[in-house]
Amino acid sequence: MKLYDLELSGNCYKVRLFAALANIKLEIVPVDFLGGEHKRPPLTGLNPWGELPILVDGERVLRDSQAILVYLAGTYGGAAWWPAEAHLQAEIVQWLSTAANEIQHGPASARLVDKFGYAIDKAGTLAKAARILPLLDAHLAERDWLALSRPTIADCAVFPYVALAPEGGIELTPYPNILRWIERIKRLPGYLAMPGT
Ligand SMILES: N[C@@H](CCC(=O)N[C@@H](CS)C(=O)NCC(=O)O)C(=O)O
Incomplete structure (x- = not known):
């Protein structure tokens, strides 16, 4: 599972923090943000918004830190992190x-x-x-x-x-x-x- 990441981004950090707490393994892919790497292909192919973070889990591609948290908690976190109700x-x-x-x-x-x-x-x-x-x-x-x-x-x-x-x-x-x-x-x-x- 890859996280396209910027170290100084709090939105990216939300995902890194949760993965660390829930012991979910992520491959961190640092993005050259100042160089605008997130604003051009191939990253705009993953997220046309031109924003980080982006999560790639096999065929699944997700943008938005909140959506990524829900996905990780629900898929890999178990009931402790994502209740059924x-x-x-x-x-x-x-x-x-x-x-x-x-x-x-x-x-x-x-x-x-x-x-x-x-x-x-x-x-x-x-x-x-x-x-x-x-x-x-x-x-x-x-x-x-x-x-x-x-x-x-x-x-x-x-x-x-x-x-x-x-x-x-x-x-x-x-x-x-x-x-x-x-x-x-x-x-x-x-x-x-x-x-x-
Ligand atoms: N709603 C998105 C916002 C993502 C966002 O705005 N990310 C910033 C970095 S923290 C970004 O990539 N901005 C693009 C830019 O400023 O060029 C989320 O929660 O992930």
């Missing part, structure tokens, strides 16, 4: 959507501005972060994990860009429950870091 799956998926929406357009986009110079409205990213981080902190006041009372791909999807928020100029000290959750994730067996976490 739709209402439990939905409890996880609501956090995958949060990762792709509020977290992506808040803390992740603030980091794109500060660390990589993207032309995104920084004030807008900070406003979005200022809405989602208190909600996340309040959710974690009552529980150790985002969904199902155990680590799931919900935590793997949300963790990277929240832990990397300081790289976008967003301090996490006002959010003690988030800080405790970050430390909890770092203590999980198999935990894998990325630069900045």
Whole structure:
């Protein structure tokens, strides 16, 4: 199974982190992102969006980190990582959507501005972060994990860009429950870091 990967991408890291925690073997294929390798063939043949990560498992090709997490958890993770019941799956998926929406357009986009110079409205990213981080902190006041009372791909999807928020100029000290959750994730067996976490 191949993961077309960029080390500094939190979206790629979501997949590397989950594979490490669930002991799923991945062949990491580093992509020359600065050289635009993901924007031309053969990679655009795998993902016409021109984005990473991309997972190739035999004949199956998948884009989008959230979709890849669902695929890996459901195919290789067993019931511990992907429950059979739709209402439990939905409890996880609501956090995958949060990762792709509020977290992506808040803390992740603030980091794109500060660390990589993207032309995104920084004030807008900070406003979005200022809405989602208190909600996340309040959710974690009552529980150790985002969904199902155990680590799931919900935590793997949300963790990277929240832990990397300081790289976008967003301090996490006002959010003690988030800080405790970050430390909890770092203590999980198999935990894998990325630069900045
Ligand atoms: N929804 C996608 C977003 C993927 C994405 O935007 N990836 C970035 C790297 S983190 C990318 O490849 N961007 C293309 C570019 O900026 O040229 C996911 O969750 O995987």
